[in-house]
Amino acid sequence: MNRREFIEKSALAAGGVLLSASGAKAGNSQAKGEQAGSEQAKTEQANSANAADNKDSKKDMKVLLINGSPRPKGNTSIALAEVAKQLEKNGIESETVWVGNKAVRGCIACNKCKEKPGACVFNDDVCNSISAKFAECDALIVGSPVYWGQPNGAVLSVIQRAFYSNGGAIAGKPAAAIAVCRRGGATATFEALNMPFQMMNMPVVTSQYWNIVYGREAGQAALDKEGMQTMRTLANNMAWMLKATEGKPAPGRGEEPWEPMHFIR
Numbered sequence: 001m002n003r004r005e006f007i008e009k010s011a012l013a014a015g016g017v018l019l020s021a022s023g024a025k026a027g028n029s030q031a032k033g034e035q036a037g038s039e040q041a042k043t044e045q046a047n048s049a050n051a052a053d054n055k056d057s058k059k060d061m062k063v064l065l066i067n068g069s070p071r072p073k074g075n076t077s078i079a080l081a082e083v084a085k086q087l088e089k090n091g092i093e094s095e096t097v098w099v100g101n102k103a104v105r106g107c108i109a110c111n112k113c114k115e116k117p118g119a120c121v122f123n124d125d126v127c128n129s130i131s132a133k134f135a136e137c138d139a140l141i142v143g144s145p146v147y148w149g150q151p152n153g154a155v156l157s158v159i160q161r162a163f164y165s166n167g168g169a170i171a172g173k174p175a176a177a178i179a180v181c182r183r184g185g186a187t188a189t190f191e192a193l194n195m196p197f198q199m200m201n202m203p204v205v206t207s208q209y210w211n212i213v214y215g216r217e218a219g220q221a222a223l224d225k226e227g228m229q230t231m232r233t234l235a236n237n238m239a240w241m242l243k244a245t246e247g248k249p250a251p252g253r254g255e256e257p258w259e260p261m262h263f264i265r
């Protein structure tokens with residue numbers, strides 16, 4: 001499927017929802033039900049068209065999904081599972097890794113990883129086992145619950161150390177962030193998670209809304225219909241990006257040799 005066909009299909013799915021939103025205002029509940037049915041039908045039609053396009057394609061591309069919540073079966077896991085399911089429909093494999101609920105160290109700027117790149121000097125938490133998967137994946141998606149208007153501390157520590165010590169293995173690969181919250185701080189969290197991608201030549205993959213899912217108690221995210229839809233579109237867009245670039249990372253396409261300059265003279 002080319003880009004134009006892809007956008008047309010996406011617009012078909014999204015447009016169904018937009019139309020129904022305005023239609024629902026005027027309609028009675030039966031009309032709303034019928035509208036919802038036809039939206040669903042349109043979305044399923046678009047999704048099965050995607051799946052049909054991919055039925056012959058080999059699953060030779062893989063997305064690494066990082067669950068940054070200490071709750072293994074919480075709302076972040078639901079958001080990531082929706083992405084994984086939709087990637088699968090697009091013929092793309094995924095692997096989900098969990099930051100866990102054990103202690104994770106922060107970066108201490110010892111720069112030992114500059115002497116011996118590839119791993120953090122601390123080998124007593126999940127950081128190195130996660131960053132070891134960078135080389136074998138074609139793209140990265142990091143999901144985090146919102147804590148105090150920010151990403152969870154553990155996932156930030158893992159990303160900061162993993163990118164510092166083994167960033168070369170993930171540089172240039174498409175990436176996306178997902179923020180999961182009860183009510184507030186999602187966009188700040190989303191932006192914070194996107195920051196490392198944007199200085200690592202990683203094309204940031206978007207959706208039809210910011211990648212935000214709402215829920216408080218574990219399981220509630222599944223009830224956020226728009227959030228789940230945002231996850232599916234994110235997966236569709238990630239699949240498109242990977243196929244468009246044939247999984248080749250960006251470095252070498254545009255990056256110049258680094259000319260570092262700071263402002264202390």
Ligand SMILES: Cc1cc2nc3c(=O)[nH]c(=O)nc-3n(C[C@H](O)[C@H](O)[C@H](O)COP(=O)(O)O)c2cc1C
Pocket residue numbers: 069070071073074075076077144145146147148149150180181182183184185214215216217218219
């Ligand atoms: C320490 C802590 C701080 C939190 N801070 C926020 C917050 O700032 N904004 C918000 O909307 N939700 C906040 N929450 C709620 C979580 O983001 C929400 O329950 C989310 O669904 C958790 O995702 P999980 O189930 O994947 O762990 C906080 C939860 C905890 C435990």
